[in-house]
Amino acid sequence: MGRLDTARLVRAIGRYGVLLALVVLILFGWLRYENFLGSYNVLSVLRYNSMFALVALGMCFVIITGGIDLSVGSTAALGSVVAALLSPYGVLPGLLGGLAAGFAVGAINAFVIIRLNILPFIATLATMLAASGCALLLANNQSVSVSYESGFTELGQGDFLGFPIPAWIGLVAYLAGSLVLNLTAFGRTVLAVGGNEDATRLMGLPTTRVKAAVYILSGALAGLAGVILAAQFGAGQPIEGVGWELFAIASVVVGGTLLTGGVGSVGSTLAGVLLLGLIFNILNFENGLGWISLSAYWQSVIRGALLLVVVAIQARLVARSDDVHA
């Protein structure tokens, strides 16, 4: 009884704590700044953060299985270069090219982790270097401008029904991700693998295939984020994406997903991304008011502090539920 309640409490705070924090932050911004909830600000925040949201979605799945994917940042860079190189041929080749590049990196990750039996941490560290090397080679060490004639840039800069296209892509991906995680056999297996891999295998569930699938998914989503990056800034950028993996991990953790695997939620990850993204936005508004003048550099300090607060709370809750279990 007590055990169930505490476990539920941990999960509830993990899941709704971040939503609460997000609502508080938005209320704060709305009351304090003019135009904070104006369409221009809201839409540009969504447009910019959609890339990070996609990367974090893949990371969320990987972390739920108990793994980690450090290669997403350079995979996104590789995706942006491939997409930019293919952009003269049209929207679709650019989009598919970026996706395929990410898919390939994900497949290599899956192979190294599962077949060669190497820790996800070190395997994806290696592919991070390799993907970055490929991106630099393909791009000839400079950014690759995209074609403006083919309409490729619409993927990053365009609107559909008054809503940025990258935000649509992110929204659809998160809806699909949430449905897959909660309502499909695949999603439940992802959770089961993270909870207890051996038990899952003994139950006859396809653990290997599921683990391979999450790394491929993470790679493909990072490739997609790269496509949006190229379209939004008009260039494929081989040196972008540095530190994205850690930003994504932070978003997932702030969203209440446990790094030990087995527990996690797609929706809270999105809230985590928006929370970390809004900090930058609010910092800009605050500087605009003129009371204080904090440079953009403060955002990483604040993000780090926020991450610290969240993991400290999480650690306390987990420790308490462990005590109850024992």
Add this chain to the structure above:
Amino acid sequence: MADTATTHPPAPARSTARPDLRMFLTRHGAWVALALLVLFNLAVTPNFATWQTLNVNLTQVCAIVIVAVGMTLVIATGGIDLSVGSLMAIAGALAPLIFMGKLFPLPHLYVGIALAFVVPVLVAGAFGWFNGFLITRLRIQPIIATLVLFIAGRGIAQVMTNGNLQVFKVPEFQYIGLGRLFGVPFQALLMLVIVLAAAWMLRRTVFGRQILAVGGNERAARLSGIPVVSVKRRVYLISGLLSGIAGLIVIARNSAADANLVGLGMELDAIAAVAVGGTLLTGGRATIIGTLVGALIIQLVRYTLLANGVPDAAALIAKAAIIVLAVWLQRQARS
């Protein structure tokens, strides 16, 4: 990182059974690889066997090795330290602020230089201790606990300097990065001293054995009376201190401190050196000399490729392949 099965016995028992080639390669693979690389370069790369080539390669590798020594100790306890690059940036940002007298007025330049050596290293050490505090007291996983300072640390360095490049020319301070002793770069000697001291400590002191015991089986270590918490805090403290020293070397070498760039990606270079060197990434078995060899291999592969006209980007791919190969060989040796 979930499968931390660290209760495997030490290897000697089975190696006596069949001393075949594979066993030899997995055992001494790092040395063999280094020897092959040197031989290859002697044959192919022009001007390889010169004092200058040696110095170039040594100076490229010093900061990485110093950081990687701390990382080896951390990994030996079953942890990881992602914050090393950011701590380098903090130390690197702090030192010029001190000796240029921007923080507080200096009675004499030499006082400033002395403080610029001591204070940044201690500050980096304090941050390292903070990592250990998060990990032991709040029981946060090392990868997340050190992620906090990875993100915030560089921000702190950037805030301190407002993101500006600090250019300076202070030969007395820059001796740590540019000076030479008997024709050998001072930083290489410093690196050597640190490596030897750490290797001795890990093999011969109680603290060293405690580190390995904690990484091998934390529960058993605690039950046998080893002060696990204090051991862990000390390794993160050491990692912080060494990152601080590495930060000073890098800015002294460049005659400039750029908080945006100092130590960028260093955590990955250090982990790669540790992995290639043969330290078990799940903890419990570690070799400092191996880490030195690992760093030299990575550097020498890069040098070989660059010296023979291969672009730097391709060297990244080669580095990735080396890491995977090295860790895979380790796996083979154990299974």
